[in-house]
Every structure is written in structure tokens, then in C-alpha cells.
Amino acid sequence: MEAIPPRPLGLIKELIDTTGLDITHVYEDLVFIEHNAFILQMGEKGEDLKIVFNTDSEEDKRPEIQEELTKRAATFGLKLTSGGTYSLIEGEGDTIDIEFFEE
DSSP: OOOOOSSOHHHHHHHHHTTTOOEEEEETTEEEEGGGSEEEEEOSSTTEEEEEEETTSOGGGHHHHHHHHHHHHHTTTOEEEEEEEEEEEEOSTTOEEEEEEOO
16 A cells, blocks of 8 residues: 555545535644534644544534544545544634644
């Protein structure tokens, strides 16, 4: 199998396409998914990927979403792990800040 490059956005896009969702924005190592229930964070190694759930998402649905995405990620050679939660906060002007929380 071919080595996965750092920040493998093409593979991540293919992964998200299998869910019927769309990528809405990419900023540095963060991949924002439509509806903001979760974001994906690229790791230092290309195959490493974290799922980070929005604190506003339905907590009881998170394990099922993560399990399904983990299985799908494996078919692309990606290792999906839990990255805790995040919250979007209005910043100054038109900016949005992200606050991350450990599990």
C-alpha cells in the first residue's frame, strides 16, 4: 500500500463523500464538515485523523457516528481516533474562535 502523505485532504474528501456530507471549510489541520456536528483534525502522520465533536451535537449519537466513520476511514488507510469536543465562539469582528475540550 502506498504511503499516506501529510494532510491527505484528497483521501479525507473521499471519506466524507461516502457519508453523503460535504466539507465546508479547511483551515490549517482542521476539516469542517457541513452541519458542524463534528470536525476532523489531521495528525502529524498522514494516516492519523481525529474526530472532534461539537459540544452542541447530540451526545448519544456520537459513538455511532465515530464507529461508522472509523470503519470507513480504515478503508482509506486512515486511523480515526477521538479528539474530544469543541465549541465555536464569536470572536472580534467577523471572526469565529474554536475552543477545544479534552475528553
